[in-house]
Structure formats: structure tokens, C-alpha cells
Amino acid sequence: MPTKERALCMIPGPVEMSAAVLAANSTPATAHTDPVFVEAFGQVIEGLRTVVGTKDGQPFVIAGSGTLGWDQAAANLIEEGEHVLVLSNGYFGEGLADCMETYGAQVTRLRAAPGHRQALAEVAQALRAKAYKAITVSQVDTSTGVLADVEGVCEVVRDHSPATLVVVDGVCATAAERLCFDAWGVDVVITASQKALGSPPGISVVVASQRALQTVEARKTRVPAYYANWTRWLPIMQAYEARAPKYFATPCVQAIFALNASLRDILDDGMEAVFAAHERTAAKVRAAVDSWGLKTVAAEPALCSNAMTAVWLPESIQAADLLPKLKARGVVAAGGILAGHAHRYFRLGHMGVSATRDNGFVDATLAAAAAALEECGHPVAQSGRSSPPPRL
Ligand SMILES: Cc1ncc(COP(=O)(O)O)c(C=O)c1O
Known part of the structure; x- marks a missing residue:
């Protein structure tokens, strides 16, 4: 404190973090194969489903910051030349657009004036004009504090372009703002440990729908990333959830203990x-x-x-x-x-x-x-x- x-x-x-989170963050060196850590990691993966409101969404809990979630979404979902519609309400919308372009997306930015968000009719019109592989929306753009209407955007996508994947940047929203991942039809939510999840920086948290995972399987080209490749991480997440350790890259052990401590409080409430x-x-x-x-x-x-x-x-x-x-x-x-x-x-x-x-x-x-x-x-x-x- x-x-x-x-x-x-x-x-x-x-x-700010709770005393329990700070204590969990300062535990002695622990092997990533230790049963105590394996249990904590499994609980984190399960707990995140409840936080975002999904039954079968797949959490990815990977050492990194929120920005790594942008890279994961872009690298795994987008192939060279595919179209992405970015709803940009400020600095972080622009950053996400830039990240998508880095992985070869053709980005259309639908920008709102400072302090505003896009009208749903405008989003519908944009979706009708072109076949978009994905639409991105920052649930809260941290540069303005503007809250996006994610539920409304999902409805518009369902009505006008159901094949388009909905990617939500929840870095400044998840666990503070309601998100009903399954009920609304979200495909990816990207967040991080250091905001409303209440733990130290250091973990990129992403939850991907089964549809998003199938999109990766159906790719014609290789995922243009090594560390951010979901195909490498999926068996790791599945193993820890089944309470068995498995290695691809070293997990951030203490940060995961800390996130688990915070999630216990959130889920208890x-x-x-x-x-x-x-x-x-x-x-x-x-x-x-x-x-x-x-x-x-x-x-x-x-x-x-x-x-x-x-x-x-x-x-x-x-x-x-x-x-x-x-x-x-x-x-x-x-x-x-x-x-x-x-x-x-x-x-x-x-x-x-x-x-x-x-x-x-x-x-x-x-x-x-x-x-x-x-x-x-x-x-x-x-x-x-x-x-x-x-x-x-
Ligand atoms: C909405 C939003 N998206 C993405 C990011 C990037 O996250 P990070 O700084 O953890 O990489 C931030 C950071 O504040 C953010 O607020």
C-alpha cells in the first residue's frame, strides 16, 4: 500500500494494488513447473473467462504489455492486403491502426472528433462499403476517456457484415467496463494486467473466440511473428488449464501470481x-x-x-x-x-x-x-x- x-x-x-497483490508479486523464485504456479496459472486462465463473459473463449496470458495484444491480433488474424476498419477515438485507436498496417492490413480509419465516438449508422455504412476482415474498437480510448459502444458495434457487425471479426481493445476497460464477450459476439479482447485487472504491468492478456482461432487455422500464409503466434501458445494455455506445465517461452511467474491474487478479489466481489x-x-x-x-x-x-x-x-x-x-x-x-x-x-x-x-x-x-x-x-x-x- x-x-x-x-x-x-x-x-x-x-x-494502485492491494496488499495481497503486492505480496504475491514478491514471492521467492519459483519454477514455472512448480505445482503451486501451475495451479495459479490455471486459475488465471479460468478466471479471465468470467471477467470478459465467455464460456469457450480462449485466454492467452503472455509476458508483455498491452501492446503485445495488438501484435497478437494483427499477426494471427490478418493476412497481407486484407481490409481492417479501425474505429479511432484517439491516440490508442491510431496506434492500433498503425500496428495492423505493420502486419500488412489495408486500414480504413473511422475517426471521431475529440471527446466523441462514431455514430453506429456511420459504422454500418462503412461496413457495407467494403468487405472487412476485422473491425477494431477501443472500448475506452485512454487519451480521451471516451467509452465506445461495443455492444452497439457488435450488433451493427452482425446485421451488416457478420463475417467481420470484432477486435476490442479493452486495455483501459476490461474489469471496469461491462463486456459480454459471448452474448455480444466479440472475437478478440485485448487487455493488460496493470489497469482494472489490478496487478503490476507485465502481462498481455488476450481472449480469442473459437471463430478467431479457426481463422488462424484457415490462413493461407504463415503467421508473420514467432513469439506472438497463437499456434505456439495454445497448447501452453491448454496444458496449464489442465494443471500441467508446458514450455514455449518462460511465463512471468510472479506477475501471474499477482494477477491471480487480484482476480480472486474481483471474482469474490x-x-x-x-x-x-x-x-x-x-x-x-x-x-x-x-x-x-x-x-x-x-x-x-x-x-x-x-x-x-x-x-x-x-x-x-x-x-x-x-x-x-x-x-x-x-x-x-x-x-x-x-x-x-x-x-x-x-x-x-x-x-x-x-x-x-x-x-x-x-x-x-x-x-x-x-x-x-x-x-x-x-x-x-x-x-x-x-x-x-x-x-x-
Ligand atoms: C487503450 C489502450 N490500448 C493499448 C495500450 C497499450 O498498452 P501497454 O502500454 O500496456 O503496452 C494502452 C496503454 O495505456 C491503452 O490505454
């Missing part, structure tokens, strides 16, 4: 309770932003993510003015990263234990932000200022 010497980490990932806690916390953050007289980057409440909030600053204040004043009050927040707007806003993460546990982290963050804004010369209503200190 945080100490007096360490500021709270309230960026949109990595996020239950997904509905976890989503509700994120919803309540996000509503509290938005109310505070409102009380400061500021606006979220997401243009309306229905577009605001429950995992993080991006806040436009007054004209007179830049992110670089505000962030050190927040840090001086014991809170690390993030600046903007949206091209052309980066200095005009800041971002707060409110995922994982900051949302699900009564630790006062979010209250302390909001109080620090209000005080920092005042120090920058922006008056803040009294209600936005007072808050109990966090329970450290």
Missing part, C-alpha cells in the same frame, strides 16, 4: 459488483469535475468511461502547471496525450482497488486536484475542496 514517502498512483494505469463500484466512483469524479466548473473531454456523460476521466483545463492553465502541484499533494495524475491538445487537459485513473475498496484514494485525489487547481488560480467551490485523507 502507499506510504507517506510515496504518492498515490492515480494515472490511467498502472494503478462478483463482476456486477465490480462494475457497479466503477460506475459509482466515476460518477463521483464527474460530480467533482462539475463542481470545479470544468468539463470532461468526453463530450457527454453517456460517453464517459467508468475507468478514467480526462478533464479539460481552463485556458489559463496547462497540464504541466497542474501536475507538479498535484504531486506535491501526494497524487500522481497524467497529462494529456491527444495530438494537438496534450497540454490542455489532464487525466485521472479510477480503476481497480481505487474504485472497489473503501480506501479514500479517489476522495484524496479529488481534494488534491481541487487544491492544485486553486493554486493555479482557478477558483473551486468549497464542496470540491474538502475530503478525508486516504487510508494508507
